[in-house]
Amino acid sequence: MGKQSNKTSVVYGNTTTKNPYATATTNNSGTTATFQPGTALDSIYNYVNNNINSLLDEYLNPSLNSTTNQAKLNAYTTTLNNETMKNLENNIINPLSNRNMIRSSQATDLYENLSDANTDSISSYVNELLAESQNNTAAVLNNLLSAYMQGYNVISDMQNQSLSTSAGNATTTSDRSSSSSVAHDAGKAVDLLSKVLGLLAK
Numbered sequence: 001m002g003k004q005s006n007k008t009s010v011v012y013g014n015t016t017t018k019n020p021y022a023t024a025t026t027n028n029s030g031t032t033a034t035f036q037p038g039t040a041l042d043s044i045y046n047y048v049n050n051n052i053n054s055l056l057d058e059y060l061n062p063s064l065n066s067t068t069n070q071a072k073l074n075a076y077t078t079t080l081n082n083e084t085m086k087n088l089e090n091n092i093i094n095p096l097s098n099r100n101m102i103r104s105s106q107a108t109d110l111y112e113n114l115s116d117a118n119t120d121s122i123s124s125y126v127n128e129l130l131a132e133s134q135n136n137t138a139a140v141l142n143n144l145l146s147a148y149m150q151g152y153n154v155i156s157d158m159q160n161q162s163l164s165t166s167a168g169n170a171t172t173t174s175d176r177s178s179s180s181s182v183a184h185d186a187g188k189a190v191d192l193l194s195k196v197l198g199l200l201a202k
Contacts, residue, residue: 013169017162022154024162031163033155041151048148055144059137062130069133076125080118088114 015026021041024033035042058066064073088110096102 011171013166013171015162015166015169017158017165019154019158021151022158024155024158026162026166031159031166033158033162035151035155041147041154044144044147045151048144055137055141059134059141062133062137064126064129066133069129072129073122073126077122080121084114084118 011028017024018036020036021039022033022035024031035045064070093102093107093110097107
């Protein structure tokens with residue numbers, strides 16, 4: 001004898017859930033969520049995805065070529081040279097020269113010594129500047145990734161809300177169907193009945 005089966009299917013209601021930052025849509029194909037274009041989270045998401053490689057490279061390989069570092073180095077070098085030169089001339093060379101206590105060769109030596117000292121100071125400052133630049137880039141990365149994860153949490157919450165709402169509005173249908181063996185058995189019964197009726201008619 002044939003078998004009968006019940007087939008139950010769930011149809012999720014088309015559901016769209018929104019907030020100021022994201023939109024989520026659920027249907028029988030699944031749930032998708034996207035950021036609202038132009039919002040802060042959308043901008044952060046795009047910026048991090050487009051710039052994370054360069055930011056990581058900047059962190060791992062800090063450089064003096066950035067606009068900020070160049071400005072800081074130039075300002076430091078100019079101030080250092082001006083102040084130390086002024087101090088050397090006003091406090092050492094000029095007083096000694098006024099008293100005829102210094103020769104030009106000695107003054108030249110003093111200027112050369114000052115230049116060497118300033119070069120060492122600038123070299124030390126460069127190392128400090130690169131370390132500071134790396135720390136600043138690390139802080140930027142931490143802040144951006146923290147904001148990026150906030151966006152992830154918003155998207156995740158929107159997906160859960162949309163799926164929950166859609167599941168609450170879902171409908172179920174049951175289809176009762178017979179297997180092919182039922183149709184085959186019915187056909188055999190009809191054939192047998194025809195033969196019996198044929199015999200009785202004779």
